[in-house]
Amino acid sequence: MRYFFLTFLLAGFFNLFGQTGNYFLSHFSPSEKKYDNVCFAMVQTEQGIMYFATRSGVLEFDGRNWNLIPGKGAIYSLQIDAAGDMYWAGADGYGKLEADDKGFLQLKTWSRPEVKDVYQCLVVKDKVYFLTDVALYMHKEETKPIRLPATTLSGSFTGMTELFGSIYLNTGQGILKADGDHLVATTLGFSNEDEILFSSAYQNMYIVGLANNKLYLCGEDLRPREMVLEDQPYITASVVVSGSWVNRDLLVLGTLRGGLIFIHAASGKTQEIINYSTGLPDNEVYALMNDKSQSIWLAHEYGFTRVSPYLPFRSFSHYDGLQGNLLCALSLGDQVYVGTSLGLYALQKEEVFEEVIHYDYVLKPAKKEVKKEAAPPLASPPAEETKPPVAEAQSKKKGFLWFLKRKRVESKPTTEGKADVAVTPVEPEATSPANTNPAAKPSYQRIKKVEKVLRSAHYVYKKVAGIDAKITSLEQVGDHLVAAGLGGAYEVTGLQAWPLVEEPVRSVFNAADEKMLFISTYKDEIRTMVLGEEGWQTSSILNPLDEPVIHIFKGAEHEFWLCGLDQVHRVEIENQQIKTIQSIPVNNPNFDGTAGIFRKNEVVAINSQGFFKYDRSRQTFVPIDTLAKPLRYFASDNDIWFRDAHRWNLFGQHPGQSNLDLLNLFSDLRFIASDQTSDNLWLITGNNELYKFFGEKFTPYEPGYPLLLKSVRNDNRKVSRAGLMELDQEKSSVSFEIVQPDYLGSESVEYRYQLFGLEKGWSEWSSSYNIVDFPYLPAGEYTLMAQAKDIFGKVQDLPPVKFEVLPPYWKRPWFYAMEFALFASLVLLSFRLSTRYRFISRILSLLTIILLIQFIQTAIGETFETRTSPVKDFFVQVLVAFLILPVEGYLRKLMLRSLGAQTALHRFVSPKPPVAVEEKQEEN
Structure with missing residues (x-):
């Protein structure tokens, strides 16, 4: 409800200018050849992610990147419920899209193996319906499906x-x-005979489209x-295949051959x-969808196009005749002029009709039966047409999915007209009483009809006579136009031009108050012309300035500024004299090129x-440090x-322009100029597109989608995005892909992180x-923060992503505990061996001291590691070594003293036997 008023104003405003300018189009196509552009359905999640049902699976798109969720066969339909769950139907059955243990969507199958070619699914409240040509399946969560089979009736x-x-349901017995x-x-x-092609709801009103190309509005009374x-003949000839509401006041139809x-x-x-004549790559619409920004997505053979009716841009580059x-x-009244590398063109209204051929079937009058004797025919007579009038419309009803929606029967192609449309004969029912008598079988005759249908392009560009060279500058002079370029300067009225200067001209400037015209030529001269009773007359020529003058603007009273390359020339004129x-x-x-303006009694110049x-006091140009250096600029x-x-x-007279942020859609603008009759702008982009920008009128409704963590890769492998991630320091190379879904200016969305x-x-x-x-991260706990800023300056925050980089196993607590246990065991062992094996005991003691000191040094070094520079870490380790050196000496003396004391005590308790006794024992 809160956008109704805006929508109404937008519709009313653009209807005034609806005859000139086309809707803004954005084109998208997967770059990789493995992705299939044949799309059957489209949905959009609350987070803004787009999903497309294709022959290769489900295609995911976030405005920047494409990702394929593969399936076993083609996916024909996608639906999403209020909770954000997605359901699919395809050649291999039907099911749901669910996240795996790493958080990535996969196709889960619900149907039995024998269920194939499920071509449609619908979500209605808490139920999901899946349709084949022989059965309807109704599902609820965690319940068995209800199967409604088709019958012979x-x-x-x-x-x-x-x-x-x-x-x-559309059936053989009707709806x-x-x-x-x-x-x-x-x-x-x-x-x-009627068949519903589509229905689309908006609040309490439905739009219903039938196979006979008629539209109906249906309210709660179901009537x-x-x-x-207005253009029913054109709509019928184009063959409607889909449709949708855009908002309360606007609806859209997708056609088979009319866009x-x-x-x-x-x-x-x-x-x-x-x-095609207004910028669409192909006229055949596969599928369409209304997104959350009141824009229309359509699928065609070359990818996907997004149409934005309420974006304040109108395209003027797709009318016929522009070269x-x-x-x-520039606009001059209601006339639009465009200067190109081949001359000057004016947009003219012209009603162009094309002949559309179609066929109607008329019931033949009944013939009286005349009994004659049977005779062998000399030649087979042509078979009578028995197809009813509705059959041809039925054959076109669903675009390229018709083969899944009825049983296969032999089709008869037709080659007349603009497109080939399959015609399927409708067989009479065997149970019908009218079909039991062959004489009662009705017959139809095919009548060819040719109608003139008004084409979509009501305007065409026509070349202005008298100009056959590049036009680089346009200037409004009163009710006339002055065009300048390589052929000279011309005064233009309507579609005719008269030369003012017949030599190459860089630019022109109209000094309206002085009734003078400045013309900068390629000879680095400035010609001045004065408007008199007999038209423009040459007044004088400034002395050669020895540099090209590209831009001229008016300063204070009687003051004009001529911008050269490294100089700006100030010219004072009084009474039309320099x-x-x-x-x-x-x-x-x-x-x-240097340009400039006169703003608030100040002269401001700009260059790279x-x-x-x-x-003025110093008569010099002083830099303005508060403004950034420009990459591109136009005055x-x-x-x-x-x-x-x-x-x-x-920078200028209108700094508070509300829709200025929309210019960030184009990073490669090569022409910006104010419309002479309004506050609107003319724009020319790097890909040769001409737009009129209604900058002061309305702000379009573009919701800001949340910033999402799309994937995490560790050592080039995808890892789970759920819970606390743990990475190994030896393989701590980690990459985070974040995205804010945006389909208006995705390449202009900026990101930052901490x-x-x-x-x-x-x-x-x-x-x-x-x-x-992050190619390498030391061991520790981390938290990634990120932000995204769209073209409107709106900032979105990513929920904090916490993860931990685990140190190598020899630096983990459990390994330190094992080391300590080992040291204690060695100490005990050395004490036990000291009584008999003094040498081995001393070696074990020294080894224990070394390992213990190394353990202490490693632990302290890890605690005080700077993680900023290997040089700093080295000096920290050296300092730690000097600090624990006294500890090492103390432990060595303590252990050796303990061993000596234990040896002396052992000798005192167990003295050695006399030598004579030992010798006697040896002799024995």
Whole structure:
């Protein structure tokens, strides 16, 4: 509800300009060849992630990266419930997408092995429905499915749709309602020949599309009302295959051969047609979806396109007739002029019709039966057409998925018209009484009809006569236009141009108050022309300035500034006469073009070195240190548009422009100019697109999706994102991939990060920091913090990611405990051996002292490790060695003294026998 008012205003505003300019399109396509662009369905999660059902599996897209969730066969349908759970239906059955033990989605199968070719699924409240041509399966969590089979009376199921919580099925007996485990007749009022292609809900109203290309509005009374469409012939010829609400006032139709058709819901008038002539790569729409930003996604042969009806951009580069590289643009009243590398073009209204061929089937009048004797025919007569009028519409009903939605029967192709459409004959039912008598079988004749249908492009570009060279500058002079380029300067009225200067011109500037025109030529001359009763007359020529003048702007009263490469020339004019010329140097070592404006009684110049303010007392340009150096810049009227390392900025008369952030969609703009009649802008992008930007009017609704941790890789292997991660120090190379889903300016989203436990501050903002790499991390506990900033400046925080890098096993507590136990065992052993094996005991004692000292040194060194520099760590270890040196000497003396005391005590208690006794014992 909170966006209704904005939507209404946007619709009303753009309808005023709906005849000129096309909706903003964004194109997406997987770069890897292993991904399949044939898409059957699309869904979007609450986190903003897009999922596409393709022949290779489920394709995941976050605005930057593509990821394939493989399946055993093609996936035909995807649905998502209120809890965010996704369900799939495909060639190998149906099931649910569930996360594995590492947090990555996988396709889990629910169906039995014999269930195949499930071509549709729907989520209605707490139930999920899956449809094949022979059965409908209804699932609840942790319960057995209910199977509703097709019968001989109903015929095959060819599709299902939902209306106010009920499921309706297309069958051979018409549209039936699924009520529990059986089918019942409906009260929708459609005939048995009608078939529902799609339904789309918006609050308490549904839009229902039938196979005969008719649209109906259905309320809670379940009484559909047919919509009267302004361009019904074009819609019928284009063959409707899908549709959806955009918002309360706008709905969209996807067609088989006419692209997208946007229709005003209340009046039925066509608002916009998006097809090949307006920037769509292909006119055949596979599937479409309305996302959370009131934009339409459609799938086609070359990938995916996102159409943004309410984004305040209108494209002017896809009308017929425009040729060459686009260089400049300007509005003169209701007329749009575009200068290109091949000349000057004007946008003209022109009604263009095309002939659309289609066929109707008319019931033949009954013939009286005349009895004749049978005779062998000389030649086989042509077979009569027996196809009813609805059959052709049925054959087109579901686009390229029709082969899954009814039993295979032989089809008859037709080659007339713009597209080949399969025609499936409808066999009469064997049980029908009318079919028991061959004489009662109705026959139809095929009638060819040709209709003229108004094409989507109501406007075309026409070349202005008299200009056959590049046009680089346009200037409004009163009610006329002055165009300048390599052929000279021309005065333009309508589609005709008259030369003012017939030599190459860099730029022109209209001094309206002085009724003068400044023309900068390639000879580094400034020609001035005065407007008199007989038109423009040459007044004078400034002395050669020995440098090209690219930009001219007006300063204070009677003051004009001519921007050269390393000088800016101040010119004073009174009574249409040049009084003084003053040249002021400006810092420009790279010889980039200098531009400038007059703002708040100050003259400001700009080039690649930054901004400069003119100091009148010192008569010099002083740098403005508070503004960053620009990477790109454009000056128009009293505004300077410039881009720094992060975003576009405005310095001029309108610093509070509300939608300025939307310019960050384009990092490669090569032309910006204010519209002469409004506060809007003309933009030309690096890929030769021309847009009109309604910067002061409305702010589009673009929700900021949360920042997500997409994957974690340790030693090039994916690891679990759940719980506390533990990494081995020997393999501590870790990479975090984070993403904020964005489909408007994904490449312009910037990221920064901070790792607590290693770094003290945040990193710089960068669009490349969506992947954070740490080639090596010392042992310890860490916490990763990250932020993302979109083109609107909105910052999203990533929930803290905690992980631990485990030291090698010889540095872990359990290993220290084992070492201590070993040392204690050695000490005890040395004491026990000291009575008989003094030499071995001393060796064990010394070894124990060495190991114990090494143990103490290692423990202290790990405790006081700096983790900042190997040199610092080395000096810390040396210091620790000197500190424990006295401890080593004390332990050595203590243990040796203990061993000596034990030896003396042993001798005192057990003295040696006399020598004579020992000798006697040896003799014996």
